[in-house]
Amino acid sequence: MTRTVDLNADMGESFGAWTMGDDKALLRVVSSANVACGFHAGDPDVMAATMAEAAGNGVGIGAHPGFRDLQGFGRHRMQVPAESLANAIRYQIGAAQAMARAAGAELRHLKLHGALANMASEDEALARLCYDAALSVAPELIVMVLAGTAQERAARGLGCLWAGEIFADRAYNDDATLVDRRLPGAVLHDAAEVGPRIRQMLEEEAIITASGKRLPAAIDTICLHGDTPAAVDLARALRRELEDAGIAIRPVTGRRD
Structure with a gap:
């Protein structure tokens, strides 16, 4: 049986006249796109264009919600009341759903962004709050989790569809x-x-x-950050390496276990 894996990238992070990353090139390489929802980056026009391009390339579309932090690109750790944070997640998922449907596609997955994702990887209750809020809007979303962290424990506890993610372009701590x-x-x-x-x-x-150190992990999807200068070259090299090894690249599918 052929091994399959998903390649995902964070994108749609341009804003107005400001351009971030080469989304068009990346969308010819990756199989899933995590699209910014306007809080840490992106705007309605960028979301619409990115999702239309993704749909045209057969790339799975996901929401990439984060803190309301345009100045810090969503990388400032923030303390937000639980209900306000839950509503912020719902708001961003709703926007992503609408834009995906307007592009003739459906929202398939969710992946938290930046500081919110890092905090949720350390705090199971926070991760569960975010995922539960998203699932209250779209119950069949596949939740991309940082494999082996509190994010995975939260998704397993909710019994939702989830996919374990590792990062191609980031170094890992021993936890x-x-x-x-x-x-x-x-x-x-x-x-x-x-x-x-x-x-x-x-x-x-x-x-x-x-x-x-080796940490056993469920690996379903591999992330490349679209905002790094070498993102497209890294994506092409990684896809070539995996396909040469007989690993097929497909949009993410979820598991319940």
């Missing part, structure tokens, strides 16, 4: 969380390094941390 972006080596840029590293993780079914 499966991501190395802080401010630290040296946290973000990987070398395409020659990224492909073999991810292939090894898939073969071992484990996250390989910066210290060399």
